[in-house]
Amino acid sequence: MCLAYPGKIVRIEGDTGEVDFGGFTKMVNLMLMPAAKLGDMVLVHAGFAIGATTEQDAEETRDVLRRIDSAFVPEEPR
């Protein structure tokens, strides 16, 4: 029904904001969240911030990778 992914607002320019999704940023429209401010965690769907979420939300979706990170972080090659 609706894929949305969490990111942190790192810059605001009028009603668009630069959002960091973990390793890259994308310009996102903030018209649906007039009260959004710098540093807020937001859920982004179809290029729009649709709602606030928590730091924990980003952790949880990216945490999935922590389990993977440990799986493939190579030891120093001998």
Place this chain on the structure above:
Amino acid sequence: MLDSRLIRLIDGEGGRATSRLVREVFLERFKSPSLNALCDSAIRAVRGGELAFTTDGFVVDPLFFTGGNIGKLAICGTVNDLSAMAAKPIMISAAFIIEEGFEIERLERIVEGMAEAAPEAGVEISAGDTKVVPRGKADGIFITTSGIGEVVGFARRPELIRDGDALVISGDIARHAGAVVAVREALRAEPPIESDCAPLWNMVESALEAAPQIHAMRDPTRGGLGGILCELAEQSEKRFVVEESAIPISPQIHNLCELFGYDPLFMACEGRMLFALPAESAPALLEALRSSQYGRMAAIIGRVEAGSGVVMNTRFGGKRLIVEPEGAPLPRIC
């Protein structure tokens, strides 16, 4: 029978629509045993050993991306197809179809990309051709290549894969597709999202020395890691069991795929190799791969069993069957 008389984009995206087109239009008419094997290169016995021969076409959009361009891609793709059969690349040809009005400066950057990658793999670009078509008849530039290589030891083939073999991937997946999406969607990233595009012969050569019993190799491209897992399982008539949590993927690419609704398993790579070899030689292979600049994140991702298809043990403890999609992933909202 092809259900529509027109070539559609999906017929070129490396999914089943493409293999159907290849089967029904080309293979049935050519009736050539080498082509029917559908491997990365054709093998022809010659005096004093076997030669490998392959060909490929490059129409990537965008032409330039972080980590390479269509020229570098053309050389790496051909080198990697030869390396996948344990063949040392010796000669490559490249033919260009260029649209009227294409900037020379961009053509020079493309050719430089090729000129850098070829010597690194110790191969010579020994044949070429250029054609120009009226404006609007081509999308900038198309490159087709062919390559000849000398097989080292014996030609590795899917038929050699045995139950109990380990499956090893040489690095993190979906990096090329990520770099292309980054350009198309104007993403900003530090460090930049870079394609994994690389000529793999040197890495494969050291892998063959460290683990001479490698049964089969295949370089994932358009269809991603999932595509070649399905291909190899089918051609070796075995069941591949892979562990989702063991498949290396960078956080940057994982987050990009989640945002746009892509499945990273089927996103393109351009500098990765999958190996199937006896399990006991896997540690030696890993060590050799990790000491190459293109194999830092090499990992054992699964094993081979009797049966058919590709099964993934999910991070969450479930199981799912991996099936090739109809065509390339599209940005989704749902």
Place this chain on the structure above:
Amino acid sequence: MQKCLEIIPDGVRLNFMEVCGTHTMAIARMGIRASIGEKIRLISGPGCPVCVTSEEDIALSLQIAAVKDVIITTFGDMMRVPAGGKCLLDAKASGARISTVFSPMNSLEIASENPNSKVVFLGVGFETTSPAIAATVLRARERRIDNFFVLPMMKLVTPALRYLCEHPDLTIDGFILPGHVSTIIGEEPYRFIPQQYSKPCVITGFGEEDIARGLLQLTKMTVEKRPSLENAYSRAVPREGNQSAVEIAERVFEPVFAMWRGIGGLPLSGLGLREEFKRFDARAEFDLPQTEIALEPNCRCGDVILGKIQPTQCPQFGHKCLPTNPLGPCMVSSEGACAAYYKYREV
């Protein structure tokens, strides 16, 4: 997952519906349908926007795509949906100009770059997506972009939920409610489900732990016969939802009668452009004759969407109906119940 199975008495099998297609996909990606199968049957509901788009609307999209100087912009989900054996990929191969976009807002850039073309955005989605489409219409009016149009096919989830609850032969014990629709509409619009139909329901997120938590809370309420509405995704779903988004959607769109594939017509269950924004309506701009679509006779997507049958119970599933030859949208859309089942056939 184990906890869910432990608290369900032996011999009892519960039917839960995950309303949202993204849940269907996430559940399939986790590969858990089999492991909880004998005590919990997960039924896929009408929650994939492409799945529920009527054949007539898809045929209309194809007709508009074929009009001279039209550029179609659409989410990728719509590209491979067939109507009368043809889909947007075929229209593109025949010369139609179609580009897939990540955001409806991208349509405005394309419209400004192609002043003598008419850009038509295929408006699909539920309450999560309609505010974004409404904001795009407002921006088009503000910037006086007069070659931009929307073909409104958006749907509302609560009328469909009410239809499901009232359906006589439906055997659903509880609902997993869509997470991101709720980010917009909040909790209140679902209150009628436990109150009028005494069915338990849980607003659920999309991570693995979120889905496990949602299923556990739903199982507890069902076993303890305590039907109520719970919110297991409160980090992203405030009680009142996102009122500014709701207001923007209500300013531009109004509820209208809508045809749902597999369910039929539901009053006030779709969204159309209000009078003030009628000039953006592609239905008015291109008044094309309504084409009669030969309904695929043996396609049972409707019953799958209603949860009456599992995809595997459809006689066509995996035989005539395949990703290479989809009979109905549930197999075409990568989010559809049948596509998720086929793609992630659990072993």
